[in-house]
Amino acid sequence: MKRFTTICSLMLAGSVGLMAQTKKAPTTSALDKKVDAMIASMTLEEKVGQMTEVTLDVVSKTGASSHQLDDAKLNEAITKYHVGSILNVSGTAYDRQHWYDVISTIQTVAAKDRLKIPVIYGIDAIHGVTYTVGSTLFPQEIAMAATFNKDLAHKAGEITAYETRASYIPWNYSPVLDLGKNPLWPRIYETFGEDPYVVKTMGAAIIKGYQGNNVGDKYHVAACMKHYLGYSAPLSGKDRTPAWIPDRYMREYFLPSFADAVKAGAKTLMINSGEINGVPIHSSKYMLTDVLRGELKFDGIAVTDWRDIQYLYTRHHVAASQKEAVMLAVNAGVDMSMVPYEYTFFDYLVQLVHEGKVPMWRINEAVHRILKVKYELGLFERPVGNPSDYPKFGSEEFRAASVQAAREAITLLKNNNNVLPLKKEMKVLVTGPTANTMRSLNGGWSYTWQGEQTDKFAAAKNTILEAIQQKIGKDNVTYEEGAKFDSLANVDDAVKAAKKADAIVLCLGELSYTENVGNIDDLNLPDAQFKLAEELAKTGKPVILVLAEGRPRIVTKADNMAAATVMTYLSGNEGGDALADILFGDVNPSGKLPVTYPRYANALVNYYRKNLENGNSDDSHGYNPLYEFGYGLSYTSFRYSNLHLSNADLKDGQTLKISVDVTNSGQRQGKESVLLYISDLYASIAPDTKRLRGFDKIDLKAGETKTVSFNITPADLSFINDQSKSVTEPGEFKIQLGDQTQNFNYLSTKVQAARTGKL
Structure with missing residues (x-):
């Protein structure tokens, strides 16, 4: 065991952030002074209204054949309750003109x-303006991570x-920065995958894309990092069910993103709907103030998720009434309540x-x-944008970027x-439940929450079947459904076509699915899909x-029967x-x-497993995935070749x-994602087998060589x-790049001085 540590950064488990629980410190910037001057002129009701967010349905007519705002409801929301925010979850997509009319009104x-x-x-707008x-529409985050x-x-x-x-909207509830550890969880496709380094790196990149150098210009929006914190690891795998995550573990894997x-400047944050170790995050002063404000120094808006203050009473049972739920949440650190259907939050908060x-x-x-x-x-200055300022909306330039992302994601x-690539003159049967639906x-x-209208709104786009037909001609393509998602269809016709x-x-x-609708009890694909694969393989x-x-x-049974397997994710x-x-x-x-x-x-282990999860000579049930993280x-x-380190040892203050x-070394041009793994061979906390510490993507012509470099600090x-502290311990580390490995030592000068009594 290593007996000495060098503290790289300190994350105390409850003793910091206390200043945030007292009156807000004086502000000095011109903007802060302007804001404070406005606050000084506001009534309590006007202030609480700014903290209130309702859904578009609250201010819309009911029973209309198409969406229309209700003037009386809208006036009530804004002039009586002074509502500060409205969000859209209505059941359809609108054209830009309708959005202009809605936002302008x-x-x-x-x-x-x-x-x-x-x-x-x-x-x-989690993969484009939905x-x-x-x-x-771009690939979902899980596919973007695959690039x-x-x-x-x-x-x-x-x-x-x-x-x-x-679309005249300035606030995007994206990106999802949850760690996609549990494949059962129905929102894993909204994440950048299971690796903390990938999630934080891709997340920061997309935030900078959303917000630009000036979030206030007409081309950028406020990002919303979500769902803070630990939402993606429910013990059951079901959405919005309890998680059990030790503080040390939370900080190691979930907090970095x-x-x-x-640090990337995200302006807003959405809170985890679940509970961790029995504590709902919406009532957790530790998470929302001590850690978020005290440690991370976040000073933007913390908004609830859907109805989650109410749920402190009706679901979590940590509040004995709706009014108490409001008190708990606001005192814990909630800034804005996604109420979203009525004004009880407003009334209760004024009373409180x-x-x-x-x-x-x-x-x-x-x-x-x-x-x-x-x-x-x-x-x-500009509450509504100018329609003529956006000539590139839905342009070929933007479509080409989505095509490139999908091409680099598919694995x-x-x-x-x-067997791949296939020849274009071949006769091909296209079959299966995902073949002909967007x-x-x-x-x-x-386009909608559950994506159930996608075939309507994306009718001009190509399904897998249509894309193959365009690629090699309809005469070379036969289509039979073969099976639906959970039942066989015309499997006999599919087999007949396969033989030809x-x-x-x-x-x-x-x-398509998301949230609770996507909960499943079995990670296996439905039997009907395997049956179709089995019958086709017999040909x-x-x-x-x-x-x-x-x-x-x-999909292990189907993969065993396949000559090739391609993962498209949600591209x-x-x-x-x-x-x-x-x-x-x-x-x-x-x-x-x-x-x-x-x-x-039941073998759900992430690649950064502990050594105990590898199994041993007497254990045939150790780590044995179908395909490992980073494989493609x-x-x-x-x-x-030529793995090289600038020094044999790494010391404090060095890189x-x-x-x-x-x-x-092949015959055609290709792109390669170069993944840097480092293993801590021995540590006072059982180390992960390996961890990704860097990545880069390069494009190489046949026969071409490029040198890829990474810089690593302690x-x-x-x-x-x-003790919930971030530390680097002296000792031996192993580097892995492709099939190249090399070891080095981290030598702490502070530790050496302590050992010699010269500190």
């Missing part, structure tokens, strides 16, 4: 209120921000302030954060005897298994075309798995430069110890 009414404070409108017709290309994440953020502002998002149960300084603190973001977004997992390419949050084909493209996976024709899914469902509106490009060799696949793909339903094939080959040569080798 809301802001016109807001301008009639006494202080003329604009409303901040928010929307879940509620606007004609927008550019291992942070430049693509930044570009997707920029385009999504542009098109969100083109939010810490880096704060009068009763002295919520201090006025806490109200002023929350309102200061809300108004400051509104000023930073330029809403006081080739298996390619026996180089819902399985886009997933949830696509040269190859079978078997498309399995999932229909002896090569089966190309295509997986269109939001999480790694168990967006251009995913069908991107897949056809790869299947027929016009594009060389370069995606790598951002999750560990399990072999069995190409139509060319890459050779790693270790690590370089490796990567050669395209802080990059740190872990959270049993």
Whole structure:
């Protein structure tokens, strides 16, 4: 065991952040002074109104054949309750003109209120502007992670921000920075995967794309990092169910993405709907104030998720009434309540302030954060955008960026005897439940919450079937459904067609879903899909298994029967075309798995496992995934060589430069994601087998060699110890790049001085 530690950063488990529990410290910037001056002129009711967020349905007519705002309801919301924010979750997508009419009307009414404070409108544009017709939909975050290309994440953020502002909306509830550890969890496709380094790196990149250098210009939006904290690890795998996460573990794996998002300048944050160790996060002063404000130094808006203050009473049972729930949440650190259907939050909070149960300084603190973001977004000067400012909305330029992202995401997992790429003159059977629906390419949050109208709104885009038909001609393609998602269809017809084909493209996976709707009791794909695979395999024709899914469902039986396996994830509106490009060799696949793909339903272990999870000579049930995190094939080959370290040892205050040569040793151009793993061989806390500490993506022509370099400091080798402190311990570390490995030592000068008595 190592007996000495060097503290790289200190994250106390409760003793910091106490200043945030007292009156807000004086502010000095010109903007802060402007905000404080406005707050000084506000009534309590006007302040509490700014903390209130309702859904669009609250201010809309009911029973109308198409969406219409209700003037009386809108006036009540803004002039009586002074509502500061409205969000959209209505059941359809609108064109830009309708969005202009909606936002303009809301802001016109807001301008009639006494202080003329604009409303901040928010929307879940998590892979493009999901509620606007004609927008550019990118691959979901899980697929973006598979690109291992942070430049693509930044570009997707920029385009999504542009098109969100083109919809006259300044606030995007994205990115999801949850750690996608549990494949059962239905929102894993909204994450950047299971690795903390990938999540924090891709998350920071997309935030910078959303917000740009000036979040207040007409092309950028306020990002919202979510869901703080630990939402993605429910013990049961079901959405919004309890998690049990020790503080040390929380800080090691879940907190880094939010810490880096704060450093990237994220303006807002959405809170985890669940509970951890029995404590709902919406009532956790420790999480929302001590850690978030005291340690991370976040000073933006903390908004609840859907109805989550009410749920402190009705679901979590930590409050004995709705009024007590409001008191707990606001005192814990909530700034804005996504109520979302009525005004009880407003009424209760006003009462609580009068009763002295919520201090006025806490109200002023929350309102200061809300108004400051509104000023930073330029809403006081420009509450509604100019329609003519967005000529690139839905443009070919933006579509091309989505195509590139999908191409770099799609991951080739298996390619026996180089069966891929297929020849374009081949006769191909396309079959399976995901073959001819855009819902399985886009997933949830696509035009609607559950994505159930995607085939309607994305009718001009190509399904997998349509993309293959366009690629090689309809005469060369036969389509039979074969099976639905959970039952067989015309499997006999599919088998007959397979016997006449040269190859079978078997498309399995999932229909669109999100949140509770996506909860499942079995990670295995439904039996009907396996039955279709089995019957097709009997024909002896090569089966190309295509997986269109939001999480790694168990497909081991189907994979065993396939000649090739391709993972498309949820690759967006251009995913069908991107897949056809790869299947027929016009594009060389370069995606790598951002999750560990399990072999069995009960063998769910992440790649950064502990050594005890590897198994031993007497244990046949150790770590044995179907495909490991970071795995992905190409139509060319890459050779790693000349791994070089700038020094044999790393010392305090130094940077270790690590370089490796990567050669395209195959016959065609290809892209390679170079992944740097480092293993701490011995530590006072059982170390992970290995951890990703850097990545880069390069493009190599056949025969070309490039040198890829990484810089590592002692802080990059740190872990959270049993006192919740981030430490780097002296000792031996192992570097792995491709098949190249090399060891080095970290030598702490402070530890050496302590040992010799010279400290």
